[in-house]
Amino acid sequence: MENNFTRVKISDVAQKAGVSSGTVDRVIHNRGEVAIKTREKVLKIIREMNYEPDILASTLASKKNYRFASLIPEGDEANLFWKSPAEGLEQALNEIKHFGITIDQHFFPYFDRNAFRKELLTIAESKPSGVVIAPVFSEQTKEILPKFNQLGIPVVFLNTQIENQNNIAFVGQEPGRSGMVAAKLLNYGLVQNAEIFIINIISQLGGNSHILNREKGFRDYFALSHNPSHLKLKTININVQEPETLESVLTQNLGGTESGCRNKGIFVTNSKVFHIAQWLEKNNLSFIKLVGYDLLEQNQEYLKKGTIDFLISQQPREQGYKSIMTLFNHLLMKKQINKDQFLPIDIITKENIDFYINH
Amino acid sequence: MENNFTRVKISDVAQKAGVSSGTVDRVIHNRGEVAIKTREKVLKIIREMNYEPDILASTLASKKNYRFASLIPEGDEANLFWKSPAEGLEQALNEIKHFGITIDQHFFPYFDRNAFRKELLTIAESKPSGVVIAPVFSEQTKEILPKFNQLGIPVVFLNTQIENQNNIAFVGQEPGRSGMVAAKLLNYGLVQNAEIFIINIISQLGGNSHILNREKGFRDYFALSHNPSHLKLKTININVQEPETLESVLTQNLGGTESGCRNKGIFVTNSKVFHIAQWLEKNNLSFIKLVGYDLLEQNQEYLKKGTIDFLISQQPREQGYKSIMTLFNHLLMKKQINKDQFLPIDIITKENIDFYINH
DNA sequence: CTGAAAGCGCTTACAG
DNA sequence: CTGAAAGCGCTTACAG
Numbered sequence: 001m002e003n004n005f006t007r008v009k010i011s012d013v014a015q016k017a018g019v020s021s022g023t024v025d026r027v028i029h030n031r032g033e034v035a036i037k038t039r040e041k042v043l044k045i046i047r048e049m050n051y052e053p054d055i056l057a058s059t060l061a062s063k064k065n066y067r068f069a070s071l072i073p074e075g076d077e078a079n080l081f082w083k084s085p086a087e088g089l090e091q092a093l094n095e096i097k098h099f100g101i102t103i104d105q106h107f108f109p110y111f112d113r114n115a116f117r118k119e120l121l122t123i124a125e126s127k128p129s130g131v132v133i134a135p136v137f138s139e140q141t142k143e144i145l146p147k148f149n150q151l152g153i154p155v156v157f158l159n160t161q162i163e164n165q166n167n168i169a170f171v172g173q174e175p176g177r178s179g180m181v182a183a184k185l186l187n188y189g190l191v192q193n194a195e196i197f198i199i200n201i202i203s204q205l206g207g208n209s210h211i212l213n214r215e216k217g218f219r220d221y222f223a224l225s226h227n228p229s230h231l232k233l234k235t236i237n238i239n240v241q242e243p244e245t246l247e248s249v250l251t252q253n254l255g256g257t258e259s260g261c262r263n264k265g266i267f268v269t270n271s272k273v274f275h276i277a278q279w280l281e282k283n284n285l286s287f288i289k290l291v292g293y294d295l296l297e298q299n300q301e302y303l304k305k306g307t308i309d310f311l312i313s314q315q316p317r318e319q320g321y322k323s324i325m326t327l328f329n330h331l332l333m334k335k336q337i338n339k340d341q342f343l344p345i346d347i348i349t350k351e352n353i354d355f356y357i358n359h
Numbered sequence: 360m361e362n363n364f365t366r367v368k369i370s371d372v373a374q375k376a377g378v379s380s381g382t383v384d385r386v387i388h389n390r391g392e393v394a395i396k397t398r399e400k401v402l403k404i405i406r407e408m409n410y411e412p413d414i415l416a417s418t419l420a421s422k423k424n425y426r427f428a429s430l431i432p433e434g435d436e437a438n439l440f441w442k443s444p445a446e447g448l449e450q451a452l453n454e455i456k457h458f459g460i461t462i463d464q465h466f467f468p469y470f471d472r473n474a475f476r477k478e479l480l481t482i483a484e485s486k487p488s489g490v491v492i493a494p495v496f497s498e499q500t501k502e503i504l505p506k507f508n509q510l511g512i513p514v515v516f517l518n519t520q521i522e523n524q525n526n527i528a529f530v531g532q533e534p535g536r537s538g539m540v541a542a543k544l545l546n547y548g549l550v551q552n553a554e555i556f557i558i559n560i561i562s563q564l565g566g567n568s569h570i571l572n573r574e575k576g577f578r579d580y581f582a583l584s585h586n587p588s589h590l591k592l593k594t595i596n597i598n599v600q601e602p603e604t605l606e607s608v609l610t611q612n613l614g615g616t617e618s619g620c621r622n623k624g625i626f627v628t629n630s631k632v633f634h635i636a637q638w639l640e641k642n643n644l645s646f647i648k649l650v651g652y653d654l655l656e657q658n659q660e661y662l663k664k665g666t667i668d669f670l671i672s673q674q675p676r677e678q679g680y681k682s683i684m685t686l687f688n689h690l691l692m693k694k695q696i697n698k699d700q701f702l703p704i705d706i707i708t709k710e711n712i713d714f715y716i717n718h
Numbered sequence: 719c720t721g722a723a724a725g726c727g728c729t730t731a732c733a734g
Numbered sequence: 735c736t737g738a739a740a741g742c743g744c745t746t747a748c749a750g
Contacts, residue, residue: 009743020721025745035719055457056415057743060726098414180710188668189547309547344714347706351539355703368727379737384729394735416727419742
């Protein structure tokens with residue numbers, strides 16, 4: 001129980017190896033200018049003595065500063081989801097700022113690929129120590145990412161994955177899986193011969209692979225193991241910018257539902273689920289099972305009223321937090337990091353939501 | 360975007376105040392031996408210059424070591440739940456050990472209140488800097504906790520809360536709420552006139568307030584808002600030590616269930632839910648809806664087979680992690696900490712479980 | 719290729 | 735009550 005443990009320090013290694021601590025330091029950090037024989041001897045002693053550098057002393061002495069940069073969508077009113085990752089970035093910064101870390105936070109309007117591209121170029125020019133980006137636009141990302149690779153700047157992808165880009169990590173959810181979770185929740189709440197609608201509420205620019213993968217996961221669930229003959233699945237695509245379309249499409253598909261029919265379900269593949277909840281409520285159809293994504297305030301409201309049955313959360317705040325910590329562990333702590341950092345697919349109800357908001 | 364920011368250091372404050380940095384240090388740490396006038400002047404300058412001490416330099420210079428102690432149940436085979444908090448403690452230790460922190464981990468057999476008491480006394484005698492305990496036995500806790508209070512040793516409660524014990528924080532779940540979540544899940548999956556069983560699988564020593572609170576929350580859900588007339592609720596208490604009781608009680612209550620009747624549900628108020636799952640499977644009653652607690656391996660297995668529909672997780676690993684971090688933030692970082700740190704009530708299904716295990 | 723010395727920002731005896 | 739000096743473990747020029 002007693003703590004008589006005394007750390008082995010660089011001077012112990014130096015003494016035992018018959019060199020100065022400067023030389024040991026050069027070996028540890030591969031700074032060259034060491035005779036190969038000396039180098040090997042020192043490495044041997046380090047292993048033997050089980051030497052581990054004191055990270056505190058190290059950061060204090062090397063007045064090195066780390067400038068991280070982040071690029072994510074603006075968390076404005078039309079796009080509240082993106083407020084949370086920014087908070088997570090801040091929280092991480094707070095925990096590690098005494099290691100000399102700063103973060104330049106950059107933002108772009110969610111639909112503006114030119115702004116995205118421009119900001120990313122600006123970041124590349126500023127040559128930060130590490131970068132976190134939400135690669136919403138895959139084409140622009142693929143164009144500019146080589147610059148970071150050439151400069152040896154590690155990049156972490158947040159929320160969206162793009163394959164083969166040499167990013168050191170992806171922090172986010174597995175979208176197909178979250179679709180399966182949604183399917184499970186609807187299937188569990190409905191009986192045989194149910195009618196289920198998949199509603200994609202998308203904007204003009206489209207092309208969000210998230211949404212496609214979520215729908216795929218959802219359909220896979222039924223296709224793989226749950227008697228697809230026993231239910232009707234129908235996909236509806238709606239453009240957010242056209243509220244009249246939303247109105248007419250919903251009326252057409254769900255208008256005739258008899259009161260008391262609890263055997264219909266709706267899966268909205270993104271955070272726009274509150275639009276559907278609103279319509280259901282207006283038409284006294286709140287009993288239809290409804291599952292969607294993300295804890296936007298509007299969604300929370302309908303969840304608490306019971307119009308939305310379940311929300312799937314992506315832990316957006318945690319995404320921001322983990323992205324920065326990944327850079328920190330990679331760059332400062334020299335730790336091995338996981339390439340895929342999948343966050344839990346949290347199932348949120350009226351009853352447990354309190355524990356998922358405000359951190 | 361540029362980082363021209365230079366930190367104000369203790370010598371800057373000292374110079375501006377016309378004193379030595381030793382004096383500033385005495386003021387900062389309330390070590391006394393400073394004239395009241397000097398003290399006030401220094402404090403004023405500190406505020407003006409917005410001085411914040413460099414925690415790295417501070418811990419390096421003060422060769423202070425912090426010895427934390429923990430006391431939780433053994434995570435043996437009969438009690439797998441408790442493996443996870445220990446892992447969380449370890450993980451936290453890994454992240455902060457370079458601040459000179461060590462943890463003496465103590466354990467006791469889950470049902471042994473004497474062992475608990477003895478270990479807690481041992482810890483008190485060793486006078487650690489801070490303590491994390493799972494106060495499973497409230498009487499013994501209440502007896503010994505004053506010793507820690509007298510010594511000014513901060514105590515964090517993990518998993519179980521006991522009121523009015525001057526613990527600086529509680530890290531765990533709100534048990535009543537988790538009962539409500541279970542109720543929601545069963546209610547959502549069943550139709551009117553359902554029959555629901557609450558099964559408490561307890562050991563001879565009993566008295567676990569968790570279980571009572573969970574049942575209460577479960578019943579409250581139906582009592583408060585969900586037409587209690589439309590369902591039958593029945594509580595069954597079973598002693599784990601008597602498998603024949605389990606067998607006969609279950610046969611008596613559920614034996615006659617017709618195949619295909621999807622309108623029965625069971626809520627098991629703790630991690631022993633796998634016993635019920637096993638019985639259901641043996642009797643071809645897997646279609647009965649089943650909800651329980653904790654990701655024990657046996658439970659995971661039945662969840663994956665679909666016999667258990669939902670498991671509620673207490674984030675046991677996170678409980679360990681957060682407890683240590685709370686001591687760290689309180690003692691080293693001098694941060695304000697939250698007295699109640701409620702962890703999310705995670706809803707786990709076959710589809711999302713992968714993201715909740717192995718951290 | 720190597721070592722001696724100064725310094726990172728703070729804390730700790732010690733002397734007065 | 736206060737200051738000057740040494741030291742925490744590592745890194746960084748500099749001299750050779």
